[in-house]
Amino acid sequence: MTRLDLSDPAIIERLTAVLEAAGVEGIEITRPDQSLLIRLSGSANGSASQVRSSRADNRGEPVVVKAPMAGEFWPSDLSRTGAPGASAASDAVGFLRVGPILLPVAAGSSKRLRRHLVDQGTIVGFGDPIAEVEPEV
Amino acid sequence: MMQSPQRFDTVLIANRGEIALRVVRACREMGLKTVVVCSETDRDAAYAASADQSICIGPSTASKSYLNQNAILLAARLSGAGAVHPGYGFLSENTRFSAAVEDAGMTFIGPDASAIATMGDKIAAKRAMVAAGVPCVPGPDTELPVEPEAIRAIATEIGYPVIVKAAGGGGGRGMRVVLDEAGLLESVALTREEARKAFGTPALYMEKFLQHPRHIEIQVLCDTHGNAVWLGHRDCSMQRRHQKVVEEAPAPGISLELIGPVGAACVKACRQIGYRGVGTFEFLYEDGAFYFIEMNTRLQVEHPVTEETSGVDIVRQQLRVAQGETLSMGQGDVTCTGHAIECRINAEDPATFMPSAGVITTLELPEGEGVRVDTHVEAGYKVSPYYDSLIAKLIVHGRDRADAMQRTRVALASFRLEGIATNLPLLRELFEDAAFAEGETDIHYLEKWLKTRGAA
Secondary structure, three states: EEEEEEOHHHHHHHHHHHHHHHOOOEEEEOOOOOEEEEEEEOOOOOOOEEEEEEOOOOOOOEEEOOOOOOOEEEEEOOHOOOOOOOOHHHHHHEEEEOOEEEEEEOOOOEEEEEEEOOOOOOEEEOEEEEEEEEEOO | OOOOOOOOOOEEEEEOOEEEEEEEHHHOOOEEEEEEEOOOOOOOOOHOOOOOEEEEOOOOOOOOOOHHHHHHHHHHHHHOOOEOOOOOOOOOOHHHHOOOOOOOOEOOOOOOHHHHHHHHHHHHHHHHHHHHHEEEEOOOOOOOOOHHHHHHHOOOOOOEEEEEEEEEEOOOEEEEEEEEEHHHHHHHHHHHHHHHHHOOOOOOEEEEEEOOOOEEEEEEEOOOOOOOOEEEEEEEEEEEEOEEEEEEEOOOOOOHHHHHHHHHHHHHHHHHHHOOOEEEEEEEEOOOOOEEEEOOOOOOOOOOHHHHOOOOOOHHHHOOOOOOOOOOOHHOOOOOOOOEEEEEEOEEEEOOEEEEOOOOEEEEEEOOOOEEEEEOOOOOOOOOOOHHHHHHHHEEEOOOOOHHHHHHOOOOOOOHOOOOOOOOOHHHHHHHHHHHHOHHHHHOOHHHHHHHOOOO
């Protein structure tokens, strides 16, 4: 059986639509390699989903976080943008916004935001580097 | 009722390569902004940078990028595009995509979903053509029954050899030739099972099998106000495994008096089904008669030969029609002059036809009067193994066929492309062939010619 790619925007959108139709507020899927959390806020801002991918850490090395889909980039915490060593709020280095959908981009577990690589409001594509993170000491 | 088109100032191009660049050029000439979506492989290609904006939408695999409807629609929303041009291939004839674009409040630059669906179902298409008086291959315009006796009766009435085709097929896929009654039922059963698996429907139909036909096309252009014209005809008989290699306009040896009524019937069919945009009626031609096989509801790879002979920029006309404009020409204004030939330059081994990937180290394009090259590649471009091997189209216009052939020989000789294998040597050899130079060869000619030179 083919394994779903939980970072695929189409999968996230489909799951979101199913949750909305079913009147469910959210879902969390956890696998050894990926986890997905979708929460439907019911507000005008629509739904929010969060994808975490757990992979082997290169300890001490900064890691570039890439956009999992195209979207308008919003840093997770504007006051910390560009501040080396600042913690990434809620493991998210920022958000990708497309219309009513806001997709948090995860830094990964035990990661600190080193710097953002794109400005707020920049349209980024799939695979574009958006932030650098480093392991929390 | 046809949906009234909306004006737009930004076009998202849901395609790649030379056709993406071709659409960018047309948009720019009309003052429209362009957004090109691309995969990771094409992210750094120069053609993507030629658009006002390029957005990477996914990995190299087409199913996750150029065939990913949701990713394309998200990119369209993100960029504020008012229209989507699908190019050819990929999602260009996808009913769901056309509908999804329009449901999202944008204009699909092509026919609406119902017209694509009608023409995608070969039985429904044939029925529509019969109603408009378009000549079709002998055989019923209904689905083949399942009862053996009824199948035998239809084949006998048509006369052997017959061809069994999948209603959802096309482009040479999902068909089987039956020479006599002995192999009939087994062939039907096999084709039905293949159709069920490949096209999602087991529906079949049966037609007379023509043994030595030529492949002739008629290009149409329709607006949303009930106006339609045909822009002349093309001969695309030079094929290998149903893939066109050389196309030309007009089709040699076919007079306007002979094809004129067929063109008029195609225009009538377009009006009857409420068709909008550009489209191509494909026919088999044998013994002086035309037989409709299918309609392509999109821009064709070979559209430039018609542009060269008719003087009509087909992509710009597509964009105008999508904006809701009335056709600026009537049938009386369409005049085709001279002869045009298109060679598809493919990144493939000229002997084995295996795709060739790698970096183009040298590229010198032919130039001169009547010579046009549509391509997205340049020296240093990396040809990817992920997509179709078409890397350039050489289009040559001459005062007549002999002149166009000679100009093409000269252009092919000066076309330098190094670093990867291409079919240029094969094309150079083919243009020296006496029978091809004479013209009017059938759809099997190239394969036979390849066998005689030991390369099929």
